[in-house]
Amino acid sequence: MANALLAVENLRTHFYTEAGVARAVDGVTFSIGAGETVGLVGESGCGKSVTAFSIMRLIASPGRIEPGSRMLFEGKDLMTLSDEEMRRVRGNRIAMIFQEPMTALNPVFTVGDQIAEVARVHERASKKAAWNRAIEMLELVGIPAPAERAKEYPHQMSGGMRQRVVIAMALVMKPALVIADEPTTALDVTIQAQILDLLKDLQTRFGTSILLITHDMGVVAETASRVMVMYGGEIVEEAPVSRIFANPHHPYTEGLLGAMPRVGRDQARLQTIPGTVPAPTAWPTGCRFHDRCPYSWERTAHEHPPLYEIEAGHFSRCHLAQEPQRRAQPHEPLVVQQGAGA
Numbered sequence: 001m002a003n004a005l006l007a008v009e010n011l012r013t014h015f016y017t018e019a020g021v022a023r024a025v026d027g028v029t030f031s032i033g034a035g036e037t038v039g040l041v042g043e044s045g046c047g048k049s050v051t052a053f054s055i056m057r058l059i060a061s062p063g064r065i066e067p068g069s070r071m072l073f074e075g076k077d078l079m080t081l082s083d084e085e086m087r088r089v090r091g092n093r094i095a096m097i098f099q100e101p102m103t104a105l106n107p108v109f110t111v112g113d114q115i116a117e118v119a120r121v122h123e124r125a126s127k128k129a130a131w132n133r134a135i136e137m138l139e140l141v142g143i144p145a146p147a148e149r150a151k152e153y154p155h156q157m158s159g160g161m162r163q164r165v166v167i168a169m170a171l172v173m174k175p176a177l178v179i180a181d182e183p184t185t186a187l188d189v190t191i192q193a194q195i196l197d198l199l200k201d202l203q204t205r206f207g208t209s210i211l212l213i214t215h216d217m218g219v220v221a222e223t224a225s226r227v228m229v230m231y232g233g234e235i236v237e238e239a240p241v242s243r244i245f246a247n248p249h250h251p252y253t254e255g256l257l258g259a260m261p262r263v264g265r266d267q268a269r270l271q272t273i274p275g276t277v278p279a280p281t282a283w284p285t286g287c288r289f290h291d292r293c294p295y296s297w298e299r300t301a302h303e304h305p306p307l308y309e310i311e312a313g314h315f316s317r318c319h320l321a322q323e324p325q326r327r328a329q330p331h332e333p334l335v336v337q338q339g340a341g342a
Contacts, residue, residue, distance in 0.1 A: 004031035005209050006055070006073050006177055012066040013047075013054045020281035024050040024063070026233035032177065037203065037210040039224035039241070041217060041256065045277035047233040048213045052179045055211075056096055057086050074176065092122045095170035099182030101162035104169075105154040111165045112138070112150025118172040137168035141198060160191035167198065174206050181213045196223055217260050221245060229253045232288030233280055235307070239314040249316035251293045274333055287319065294330040295320060 013025040025047045032038050040048050054065055057078060071078040073094065078086065098104040106114060115137055116130035125133065131150070138146035141164040154162055163183065170178055180199065184192035200223065203210055212224055220227050220241060227244050229237040229252060237250040248254045258271030275292040278284055284291055290300040299319055308321035320326055 003033070004072070005034045005036075006032045006071070006211075008051075008055065009070040009072070011051065011054055011069045011071065013050050013059055013063060013069075014066055015063040015280075017062060017281070019279075022280040023233055023283060024280050025054060026280075026283070028230075028233070028235055030228055030235060030238065032209050032211060034176070035203070035207045035209055036226065037200075037212060037224045039220035039227040040211060040213045040230060041215065041220055041227055042230035043215055043256075043273075043277060045280075046230045047280075048215075048230055049181055051230070052096065052181050052211070052213055055179060056090055056094065057081075058090075088122070091118055091175075092173045093175050094177045094179065095173070095175040097163075097166055097170050097178060097180040097183045099185045101159070101166045101186075102154060104166050105162060107154055110151050110153055111157070115150075115165070115169050115172060118169055122173050133172060134168075137172055138165070140171075140202070141165075141168045142194075143168075159187055160194065163187060163191075163195055164198070167195070167202070171202055171206065171208070175208060177209045177211065179211045179213070182215070183212075184216075184219060185214075192219075199223065217245075217256055229256065232278065232283055234288065234317060235315075236289065236317040237315065238307075239310075243314055247314075249310050249314070249320070250289075250318045251295055251320070252289050253316075255292075287317070290333075292333050294333065295326050296333060297326060299323075 008031070009029050011025055011028040012023070015022040015024060028051060040051065042048050053059055055071055059065055065079065069079060073089070078089070081089065105111065112131060112134040115134035119125040119130040119133045120127070135146045135150050138150055143149050143161060143164055157165065184195050187195060196219065199210065202208065212220065214220060224241050227239065227241050228235050229250065231252050237244070237248070237253045244253060245257065248257055255271060255273040259273065273292055278288065286302045287293070287300040287305050290296040293300065303319065305317045305319050307315045307317050310316050310321060
């Protein structure tokens with residue numbers, strides 16, 4: 001982590017509710033290098049988006065980032081910055097692309113005004129210079145007739161166009177890190193491919209690092225060089241993308257890959273993972289996946305696994321690293337924990 005652009009250490013973000021303390025992110029550690037694209041994958045409720053909002057320090061009451069969490073960005077601990085210092089980082093050095101552009105864009109301002117505002121706040125650019133920058137960014141993200149489209153309101157654009165506007169806003173200041181939270185979820189397949197190609201092209205131009213948050217392993221395969229699989233508020237597997245697809249270790253990762261449709265596979269025989277992500281107010285003891293795991297045994301129900309190093313650069317939070325013979329004894333999960341995600 002010494003030379004990382006972003007180094008997150010023991011990040012814990014908890015929400016204090018009437019139902020109890022929801023440990024949405026519970027001891028997450030990872031790093032992102034300069035110019036690197038890292039995928040963060042998992043189903044709804046595993047803590048991906050809370051991780052992103054924590055990095056941006058956008059966690060509101062009743063949530064809080066717990067003491068002992070560290071987020072080192074360009075050598076500075078984001079946890080020690082004042083609110084004013086963090087505002088200078090947010091949108092300038094770290095930007096975020098949201099999954100639903102209609103919630104990220106203000107419906108009563110033109111898209112040009114909203115992009116220009118970023119330059120005016122962070123660069124103190126004049127109104128004319130900021131407007132010209134907005135047009136330049138709309139052209140850069142592939143919106144035709146940018147000078148005219150800049151005068152339009154979000155509702156006058158298609159979903160794909162709105163997502164390009166959000167990307168333009170994120171990249172106005174050429175940030176060092178972009179956090180893309182499910183940036184293609186609300187788009188059809190053709191537009192998804194265009195948005196992913198756009199992100200890769202812009203990353204090449206600007207040298208921006210990307211944290212790509214998604215539930216879609218296909219998007220990760222297309223875009224990222226390294227992937228972190230998240231479950232139950234924790235990172236359960238981390239490896240280069242090619243290794244994850246060729247040799248997944250954690251049973252949860254196996255389940256995600258088994259649920260992917262692939263050419264030549266009988267679509268009626270796609271695998272499913274039984275049960276749901278447990279409630280973060282009551283994570284299971286031991287391995288948090290044990291009650292959904294086809295290899296679970298007594299140890300997994302009582303002993304919380306560390307991140308084992310499977311091989312160089314490949315880590316898995318699974319006791320199968322020490323007892324690989326258990327893979328020869330798959331069975332139905334003994335108990336399925338029913339819980340609501342967060």
